[in-house]
Amino acid sequence: MRFNLIIISVLLILSSTISTANPGGKGDDVRSRDCAGSCHSAPSTNGQSSAILALEFPGQVYAGLLFDMTSSVGNVEVSSNNMVGYNILINSDGAKDLPSNDGWEIITDPNGGKNNYVEIVDSFSSFNTVNRTWTLRAPSSVGTYQMYLAVQHGTPEGEVSMTGISSAFSVEVIEVPEDLPRLSPDWQPPNSRQIGESTTIKLETLFAETVSVELKNGGQITNLQVTNGEFTIPASVNEGVVEWRVIMEGEGPTQTSPWFRLTASAPGWEIDETNLYIQATALLLLCLGLVLSFRTPTVSYLKEYSDNPLSQQSDSNGPPIPAGGIPEGWTEEQWAYYGQEHLDSLEGGTNQ
Amino acid sequence: MISSSTFHVITTELTVGMFALSGVAFLLCLIRKGPISRESVAHWALLGGLIATPFAIISGINSTPSEGITDPLLANKVLLSMTSTGIAIGVLINRKLGADVDVKHSSLGLLSVGLMLATAGIGGEYSRGETLLFLVPKETVFLFPLWASIMIAVLGIIMISKSAIQHRV
Numbered sequence: 011m012r013f014n015l016i017i018i019s020v021l022l023i024l025s026s027t028i029s030t031a032n033p034g035g036k037g038d039d040v041r042s043r044d045c046a047g048s049c050h051s052a053p054s055t056n057g058q059s060s061a062i063l064a065l066e067f068p069g070q071v072y073a074g075l076l077f078d079m080t081s082s083v084g085n086v087e088v089s090s091n092n093m094v095g096y097n098i099l100i101n102s103d104g105a106k107d108l109p110s111n112d113g114w115e116i117i118t119d120p121n122g123g124k125n126n127y128v129e130i131v132d133s134f135s136s137f138n139t140v141n142r143t144w145t146l147r148a149p150s151s152v153g154t155y156q157m158y159l160a161v162q163h164g165t166p167e168g169e170v171s172m173t174g175i176s177s178a179f180s181v182e183v184i185e186v187p188e189d190l191p192r193l194s195p196d197w198q199p200p201n202s203r204q205i206g207e208s209t210t211i212k213l214e215t216l217f218a219e220t221v222s223v224e225l226k227n228g229g230q231i232t233n234l235q236v237t238n239g240e241f242t243i244p245a246s247v248n249e250g251v252v253e254w255r256v257i258m259e260g261e262g263p264t265q266t267s268p269w270f271r272l273t274a275s276a277p278g279w280e281i282d283e284t285n286l287y288i289q290a291t292a293l294l295l296l297c298l299g300l301v302l303s304f305r306t307p308t309v310s311y312l313k314e315y316s317d318n319p320l321s322q323q324s325d326s327n328g329p330p331i332p333a334g335g336i337p338e339g340w341t342e343e344q345w346a347y348y349g350q351e352h353l354d355s356l357e358g359g360t361n362q
Numbered sequence: 363m364i365s366s367s368t369f370h371v372i373t374t375e376l377t378v379g380m381f382a383l384s385g386v387a388f389l390l391c392l393i394r395k396g397p398i399s400r401e402s403v404a405h406w407a408l409l410g411g412l413i414a415t416p417f418a419i420i421s422g423i424n425s426t427p428s429e430g431i432t433d434p435l436l437a438n439k440v441l442l443s444m445t446s447t448g449i450a451i452g453v454l455i456n457r458k459l460g461a462d463v464d465v466k467h468s469s470l471g472l473l474s475v476g477l478m479l480a481t482a483g484i485g486g487e488y489s490r491g492e493t494l495l496f497l498v499p500k501e502t503v504f505l506f507p508l509w510a511s512i513m514i515a516v517l518g519i520i521m522i523s524k525s526a527i528q529h530r531v
Contacts (some may be wrong), residue, residue, distance in 0.1 A: 037489070146456065278432050286431065289506050290440050292515035294448035299521025301452025301470055305461045348398055355395075 034092050038119065041127040043097055043104045043160050043175065056162070059174030061086035061094075061160045062139075067179070072186045074150040074195045076117060078268035081159050083130075084139030091165030094134055097160040098126045098144065102175050109157070113149030120144060122201045122251070123275035134163070145199075145268050152188065155181050191218035191258035191265045199270040204277050208245040215239070218258035218265075226253040229308045246274035329353055370421035377418045378482045380411030385475035392468035401463045404471055405454060411478065412450050419443065422485070433486040437503045439481050446477035448518075 066080040079095060086096055098116070099107040109116060109126050120142035121128045132140045149155065154205065160175040194214035203209050213236070215221055223234040223241050232243045234254070243252060253269040328346035335351065336345045345352075387404030388395035390450050422439075453471045461467055483495035506514070 027397065030445035035490070279381045279434060281431055281434075281437050283431055285505060285508050285511065286437055286440060286503075288508065288515070289511040290444035292506075292511040292518060293441060294444045294451075294523065295450030295518025296514050297445050297518075298452045298455075299518040299525065301449050302455060303521050304452075304466060304470065305459065344398065351394055360367065 022242065032320035033228050035095065035129040038121055038125040038128045040108065040110075040125050041097065043099055045103070056173040057165070057170040059086060059163065059172040061080050061138055061161050061163075061172075061174050062177035063161060063174065065157055065159050065179040067181045071181055071183050072190070072192070073148055073152050073183050075186060075192055076145060076147050076268055078100075079146055079157075080141055080143045081120075081144065082139050082141045083159075083161055085136050086134050086161070086163065087136060087166050088134045088167060089168055090132065090166070092134055093129055093131050094140075094161050094163040095127060095129050096120070096142065096232050097162070099158040099160055099175070100156060102158055102160075102178075107158075109146070112155055113151060114155075114157075115147040116144060116202050117147055117198060118145040118271055124201070124273060143269070143271075145270060147195075150190075150195075152183050152185050155183060157181060160169065187262055188262065189262035190219050191262055192216050193256065193258075193267060200272060202273045202275060203246075205247065205249060205274050206245050209243045209272060210240060211243065213239045213241070213256060215256075215258055217260045217262060219260045220258075222257045224257065226246050226255075243272060249275050364420050370418065370425045371490045373418040373421050374485065375407065376414040378479065379495055380414060381475045381478045382408045384408040384411060384503060385472060385479070388471035388475065391463050392465060392472065404463075404468075405420035405457050408450050408474070409454055411435050412447065412454070415443065415447060415478075433488060434499065434501050434503045435484050437505070438499050439484050439488075441503075442484070443479050445499040446474050446481065449474035449477065 037174060040361070061083050062085045064082045065145055066082070067080060068077050071077050078087045080247055081098070083096070086094065098109055100109055100112045100114070101107045114212040116124050116126055119125050119128045120130060124181050128142075130140065130142060156178040157180075158176050160173065162171060164171060192215065194216055197214040200211065200256050213221060213223075221236050221239065223236055225232050225234050225243060234243070243254060246252065251273050255269050258265045328349040331345065331349075332353075336342065336349070340348075379420055382402050384407035387396075387400045387407060390400040391404055419440075431440070449470055453467065453474060457463070457465065478493055480498060483493040485500050487493040487495075487500065497522070
């Protein structure tokens with residue numbers, strides 16, 4: 011019996027795969043590569059992804075200003091849920107690699123959040139390249155910075171998790187010209203709203219004499235009226251993303267902001283939490299009361315109960331001691347409590 | 363320091379591990395097989411699991427990316443874990459008061475363990491979209507009106523009080 015158990019245990023252990031942790035993803039978050047890798051067990055046990063990874067920056071990136079960056083992932087076969095985790099990093103060391111360590115700020119990630127790690131579901135394949143746009147604010151210090159795109163994903167066979175990281179992409183952050191019309195460094199665009207709600211946005215600009223806003227919905231671009239730096243994006247009737255950008259004119263060269271994305275989603279699921287917690291407490295009390303009421307009526311010997319379960323029947327001698335005496339290693343107290351069970355098991359074994 | 367997510371992993375593993383151990387021991391009690399220490403193991407592991415449960419709940423709430431309960435799975439986790447906790451406390455009190463570890467007692471212990479493991483299963487469904495428990499309610503929450511919850515709570519308190527009085531007599 012014991013040998014069979016060992017064999018079954020060994021077979022169960024051997025049948026497990028190396029790493030298929032979190033096949034449904036881990037969720038968007040601010041993560042370093044080491045953390046992202048650990049979501050699929052230790053990074054050392056991952057396979058090497060065949061993905062071709064690239065980051066694309068605009069021609070000029072001004073210190074402290076917003077810009078769009080495009081990440082592309084191609085030549086990759088993934089698991090049946092078509093999910094790939096994208097990780098924007100500043101080094102490949104697995105430590106202190108968050109973009110914020112270099113002063114980058116993620117304003118809008120491809121999923122409408124503010125995370126450097128996002129999970130993208132799309133048609134990933136060896137013949138397809140999937141592009142996603144990130145809106146970032148450049149560091150306030152000029153200089154040459156490096157950026158990496160790391161990915162993690164499953165495989166069609168679902169056995170080993172795959173990770174990969176691009177080579178370094180250099181980006182030159184330059185000084186902002188003095189009179190460049192631009193958005194205020196403290197201003198941030200909204201990323202989300204609910205279906206059916208129009209969105210009024212107040213712009214804060216520097217050195218801009220005239221400001222206009224373009225709205226892109228589908229393939230169509232329309233101009234929105236801007237009054238005292240405020241404009242309104244009409245309500246959305248469906249879930250989806252509209253993009254808009256600001257065109258600023260002044261003494262300096264005309265500037266166009268990146269396309270900002272505003273995601274409309276259905277109102278989230280809601281519940282009356284007070285009611286829920288009261289019901290949960292009520293269920294606790296009810297179950298406690300029910301279980302207590304199920305208790306076998308207390309008899310005198312039970313009141314002498316202590317931590318030792320053997321003491322419950324200390325005044326009982328149990329079944330008669332067999333001719334061969336009590337089993338080896340047993341005390342009389344154990345015999346009093348478990349003797350009958352032992353005899354029953356022996357009887358059962360004999361019958362078999 | 364560690365993040366609340368990591369602390370939640372630690373506390374849930376403690377809770378689930380303790381409850382699972384307790385469940386195995388209660389199962390042995392139910393079928394009256396195994397070592398004589400099974401009763402002590404069942405109850406002490408259940409107590410350990412109960413102690414770890416509040417830490418798991420609090421760290422779980424803190425590690426949720428959204429604020430508050432925004433998913434039916436989370437609401438069902440709250441209800442199931444509190445139900446399990448109620449049964450577990452009752453089982454431990456009964457044992458402390460001297461109840462025999464009979465079929466009824468062992469079954470209640472197993473029920474408590476089962477509910478807590480179902481709660482953990484819902485956690486897997488929430489965080490990874492997968493669970494072995496295919497029947498966990500994913501979109502349905504049985505929420506009583508407030509007056510019904512209060513009545514249930516009062517009923518529970520009456521039953522607890524009655525049980526305490528019977529015990530003294």
